[in-house]
Amino acid sequence: MSLSLSQKKGLSLPKPRDLARYIFSLPFAYVGTVLLLLFAYYTRPALLSPLLLLLIIRQAAPLGIVVLGQSLCMRVLSLDLSIGGVIVAVSYILTSGVLPFSEPVLVLICVGFGLMIGSINALLITRLRASSVIVTLAMAMILSGIVISLSQYHAPSDAPEILRYIGQKRIGVFPIALFVWLAVLIPSVIFLRISVFGRYVDAIGANPNAAWTSGIPYIWVVTIVHIMSSLFAVFSGLLLVGFVGVGSIDIGQDLALNSLAAVILGGVTFGSGKGGVIGPTVAAFMLTFSFNLLTSLGLGEPGKLMIQGGIIAVAAIVYATRQAK
Template structure:
């Protein structure tokens, strides 16, 4: 018998020869934490609060998750390029004030166009300072959010926010084939973005920039332009979040959506998107957005008040940061 015919020993077992249950376990463990978290929540809800899984409440929870789901799309894009966007809270407050205060005596359509213009200006300012001035994305976007909130609070002393436009409230309440319209908007945005990242030059360039910015620059990729447009897109997603939140709440507020930036950051990380790495794709952050919203509803049904909810949010963000640091090792 020749040497090549002797059975081999000491080598790694090929994954194809593993038992099916071990391959399934390995695949499950490789998923982002959001999937396991959602599964645990659904099991707990089935035992403790089965009404949350009814066909009446699940679409409502999904509708509540839509603004966070849209925000996490923008957050996931900038994080893939090793950046961050904390300006969404300021953009949403600005959108809320423009739509509800009547400060500018214009039609509702023009007010919405002004909101889009606000998003474009914020995105351009963020992108320019980060790309041209090489400023820290965290500091720049946080500063822009604080400036916007300060401006809105100052203006609200002269003219307070009022009721949301009636057509916006009607749109948010509308259902198509039993599915709330905000959920459909979320999917209509999510699916093309996922396709864009997988099939286009932009998606490949963003992944290359996230993997190694220096190598991407040396290879001739327009890395600065990609990061710039990513921040503009993120700001426009925040405007869309503002439209849905204002219609959902029914009136403007100077505190509307202030926790959305940190929650979107936590959802992105729990969904498998780290700085420079998009392992979770776009499905992972979407699952994480629904998981967080379902979790808050579940805890509310158990009687947890606002202090407990805030502590839990802090714990989730800390857990997301821990998950990110462990994934980097």
């Protein structure tokens, strides 16, 4: 039996089974967030006060921003583990006092630095066909190593004034960090929805070989993705340095792994070309919320480690089964 397109068009009513399948197909972060909020409602209702929630959102902003880049990387079947290294370097550039420039110039240097790291990552991955895991992990280690060795001579000092302002102040009840997050998030969503670039990201994620043989500028797209990811890491680093107020050599160290976890919870899967920006964003909030919940339950650091480990194990399994197909 065959129906042509025009005959069948517009005749699809959702069935209950399809609805169940739809809910099941939603990113885990949506269901997870609802469950967590319910759990908090019964055990630690204080966490749900608007003020605390806004604080948690502010805390989630740096993760939320790097997640945008990580999710892009994963959608083109790559990964970015250099995030932590970039953030440490950003912290050093801003707070070491070695560079005798004004604050805006330092911020611009950070942006340029992000461009450079993203380009190097992309170059090694696309031209030398090196594994993205190895390349970006090595990059993170090298950057951290350089910063640690340099820090022996210059103890970090205070963060620039503007950044502390952005990181710590509010407009009304809303922390400025939330607006920064939205200012990065909303253009990203729109850009990915309507641009040729967004279509190409989908295509490469769905079938990189087909993208290659049909003349999609594969290398260019992957390069842009890695540059964007490093730039998002720089923005996230600016926010973090502002929060903390002083430079540090272990700032943002768990952001790479947490972003990986958030992207997976947010429904981005390797090799399917599926996954949006909103899912990982919700997941960034969910993870941050769960860490706070664990802390309030007296399980802070150990619980955090277990959650991170569990999510990454699941991610590895998902990755392996997809590869096996």
